[in-house]
Amino acid sequence: MSAQASIIEPVAFDVDAVRRDFPILSREVHGQKLVFLDSAASAQKPRQVLDAERHIYEHEYANVHRGIHYLSQVCTDRMEAAREKVRAFLNAGSEKEIVFTRNATESINLVAASWGRTFLNEGDEIVISEMEHHSNIIPWQFLRDEKGIVLRIAPVGDEGEFLMDDFAGLLNERTKLVAITHMSNVLGTIVPVKDVVRMAHDAGAKVLLDGAQAVTHIPVDVKDLDCDFYVFSGHKLYGPSGIGVLYAKEALLDAMPPYMGGGEMIRSVTFEKAEWADLPYKFEAGTPAIAQSVGLGAAVDYVTGLGLDAIGAHEADLLTYANQRLSSIDGLKLIGTAPGKSSVVSFTMDCAHPHDIGTLVDRAGVAIRVGHHCAQPLMDRMGVAATARASFGLYNTRAEVDVLTRALEGVREFFG
């Protein structure tokens, strides 16, 4: 055990130092040390992100892209620097391809409303998967109802694995878009998206990847993946809420009409017509989330500073340990055991409903998510009404897995 542990225990990753960056982690809940295992819903923020936002408000704040005064210029530079950080983070070819939105949900809606309405027609097909978050289902249902397109659903297996052959069988000459999660927020399954993209492109379809979960755990290179759209939210990546990202290939953005109209997104306006601003501003109507974008830039710096490989190794260790500890609890069933999955652990217990589990472990200071996780079709597929979900981020520890395990043993005794 010890020899093995020393191999899987990441040495380069100093989790104690990392934890000191997150002020909230030292607080208590119900008189117990907070054990925050709900980062998949939204992650906590390091001091570096808080400081960046605070700094801009205290020293540099003004509206962007419009003033010629000093602060407006500084603030514009800060925001554009953040965009460059996001570009580098995704390895996109150009900053023009990075559109700031409110969150992953808005990014997907933007693609559906702008690209979908313009380029899809009745009878065209969109392939999504059984493990999509509602935000990657509903916008396509809107489009289906409006345009008469057809939604096809790629199934998942009993372990929560993405079934490549079944997916391949759904592709045909009518397939115009494949909109698939890069990583399931319920099962932790990582979808082999590079293969998905290749196969979809062979069929002549575009590909949107929902990276809301994936970007926090694995390095993403949109050039290497060759995806057409990639979306994520700042708040799950240890950044602020209210800021999200849409990456799209420049040629697509060029061809797409604006999503919203207003200030920022025009070059010239008369009452007869308007000319759109250059990319990416064409898609950024109105005053943007200025400080939040700068906060997101700081979050990207933070995560890349630690290194997604090191973070991933640390989280993989936590996942292995959690699987081992939780499996030892009588009557606990893991939901989502696909090989190569990431550090989200859904489970049910035969003695207690997820909601009761959540209320109990909360008393032990443990924050987990319970419910359907905005993925009701997936709940149906896995044959459960709800699950409890512990999700592990870069600041979690094996000791916290132990606290969770003890709390769940307590649940067993309580309801047993």
Next chain:
Amino acid sequence: MFDELRELYQEVILDHGKSPRNFRAIADARYHAHGHNPMCGDQLEVFVVTDDGGRIADVSFVGKGCAISVASASLMTEILRGKTVDEARRMFDGFHEMCTTGADDPLAELPEEDADRLQVLSGVREFPMRVKCATLAWHTMNAATKGIDEISTDDGLGAG
């Protein structure tokens, strides 16, 4: 562990949660509705049979839920038998008020025995997120008696 939660999960609740009473469907029930709590995925169906005098002759439920919602449904079926539909609706109002406002007096009008039985669920006041669990069966019963087939406790907000 969790001793401070005994107030919420009283013995009666644990018992009814584990072995719900009147847990069965009734074919051809006079009143019937589906209740759904989207926040936790709980689904209940409530069946109410009335006799010629308008009294509840039989009442039952089926479905899935947490300990609180199942126990509440189970207790409800025991309490409603023999009541008129009007009385049942008034009990719903009183029970709902007890759960949401924390006041005890909403139950004052009820027969003491019924009030005592409903009282065991008063612990949910301290847990705003759990009030809907306790009231789901009652909402569903109330809807059923008004001829509404389906109710939902809310619209299921939340990020994943």
